[in-house]
Structure formats: C-alpha cells, structure tokens
Amino acid sequence: MITVYGEGRGFRVMWLLEEMGLPYRPRPVDLLDGIENDQEFLVINPAGFIPAIVDGDTVMVESIAIMQYLLARYGPGSLAPAVGDADFATYLQFLHMGEAGLAGPVNAIVATDILAPEAEKGNWTTQWARGIFESRLGLVSRQLASTPYIAGERFTAADISVTYALQFAERTIGFGHGAIERAYIDRTTGRAAYARAMDSCPATKAWVAGLAGQG
Numbered sequence: 001m002i003t004v005y006g007e008g009r010g011f012r013v014m015w016l017l018e019e020m021g022l023p024y025r026p027r028p029v030d031l032l033d034g035i036e037n038d039q040e041f042l043v044i045n046p047a048g049f050i051p052a053i054v055d056g057d058t059v060m061v062e063s064i065a066i067m068q069y070l071l072a073r074y075g076p077g078s079l080a081p082a083v084g085d086a087d088f089a090t091y092l093q094f095l096h097m098g099e100a101g102l103a104g105p106v107n108a109i110v111a112t113d114i115l116a117p118e119a120e121k122g123n124w125t126t127q128w129a130r131g132i133f134e135s136r137l138g139l140v141s142r143q144l145a146s147t148p149y150i151a152g153e154r155f156t157a158a159d160i161s162v163t164y165a166l167q168f169a170e171r172t173i174g175f176g177h178g179a180i181e182r183a184y185i186d187r188t189t190g191r192a193a194y195a196r197a198m199d200s201c202p203a204t205k206a207w208v209a210g211l212a213g214q215g
C-alpha cells in the first residue's frame with residue numbers, strides 16, 4: 001500500500017493514484033502545527049516539506065518526480081504518452097512546467113506577500129516570480145488555444161500537474177485566469193478521479209470551501 005504524506009502538492013499524487021486506480025493511504029501532515037512536532041514524518045522527510053510517499057522500500061519527495069515514478073512503475077496506461085508518441089515532448093515539458101515554471105514561483109509570492117512580516121512584503125523577488133509565472137502561463141494559454149488538454153487531445157498526468165498549479169495560483173494569490181484557462185480547469189476537474197482525490201484531502205476541501213464562501 002502506498003502512503004502519501006501531506007496534502008498541498010500531495011493532491012497531485014493522490015489525483016494520479018485515483019486516475020490509475022491504485023490503492024493508497026493518505027497520511028495528514030500539518031505544516032502549520034510546527035513540523036518539528038511530527039517526528040514520524042521527519043524520519044520520512046528530514047527536510048520537512050510535503051508531499052512524500054512511501055511505497056515498500058521506496059521513499060520519495062518532489063511531486064512531479066513521484067508522479068513519474070508511479071507512472072513508470074505501475075502504468076502509465078493512457079496517462080503518459082509513450083516516447084515514440086508525437087505528444088511525448090509536449091507532455092514532458094508541461095508535466096515539469098506545472099511545478100518548475102508555475103507552482104514553484106507562486107511559492108515565492110505566497111512567502112513574501114502572505115507569510116512575510118509587513119515590512120518585507122511586496123519586494124522585487126515577488127515581481128520577478130509573478131513575471132515567471134505569467135510568462136509560463138502564456139505558453140499554457142497558447143497550447144490550450146489549439147488542444148483541449150495540455151499535451152494534446154487526451155488527458156494526461158501533465159494536466160494534473162498544470163491544473164494543480166493554476167488552482168494553487170488562484171487560491172493563494174487570487175490570480176484571475178482567462179476564459180481559456182477557466183474552461184480548461186472545469187474540464188480537468190470535472191473528472192471523477194479529481195472528486196475522489198478531493199475526498200482524500202479534507203484540509204484542501206475545507207480550504208477550498210472556505211474560499212468559495214468568501215467569494
């Protein structure tokens with residue numbers, strides 16, 4: 001049985017596991033409660049960030065790497081184009097861009113604009129990170145103008161990566177997406193596996209419900 005430590009980007013992992021039909025056990029990790037209080041988790045990931053997985057003797061962190069591992073080990077089914085597939089390069093590009101170019105830079109904005117003390121908010125780095133996010137988002141928009149999914153005509157793990165990043169930006173920094181991205185998010189999150197993953201992530205579910213209540 002695969003154990004998934006933490007929600008946050010662990011949602012990507014659980015969504016993928018649901019799409020693949022693999023059993024897993026979500027193990028909550030509360031970053032806001034002081035990670036030093038969760039010694040059992042720190043044995044798994046001494047660096048103290050989520051998500052992490054334990055699959056038998058395998059222990060891993062980094063959500064995109066975990067997804068690649070699960071697809072390589074147990075799949076990929078239809079969720080990753082084969083190397084010889086015309087969509088393979090686009091798939092790999094957006095699988096990684098979802099974190100490296102989109103969700104990762106949003107972390108910097110969250111840290112500075114939301115978590116930092118008042119006097120240190122809104123610095124040059126925040127503007128830089130927003131610029132990175134928006135430039136990569138331009139590549140997402142360009143792709144979605146010609147295909148319904150980020151790597152072509154069918155849903156893949158790259159859609160999990162990118163959808164998570166778009167929602168993360170929306171939910172944390174209030175980023176307002178355009179019509180193409182909105183329609184895309186509706187398309188990908190309408191899947192039954194998305195709803196099941198949400199049921200495995202009660203903290204995320206409560207957070208999203210709270211945001212909807214504010215709007």
Ligand SMILES: N[C@@H](CCC(=O)N[C@@H](CS)C(=O)NCC(=O)O)C(=O)O
Pocket residue numbers: 007008009010031047048049050051061062063064099104107
């Ligand atoms: N690149 C990492 C980013 C992980 C990350 O930023 N995780 C957040 C929660 S979603 C976290 O644990 N932040 C606290 C920290 O990094 O110490 C991934 O994709 O897994």
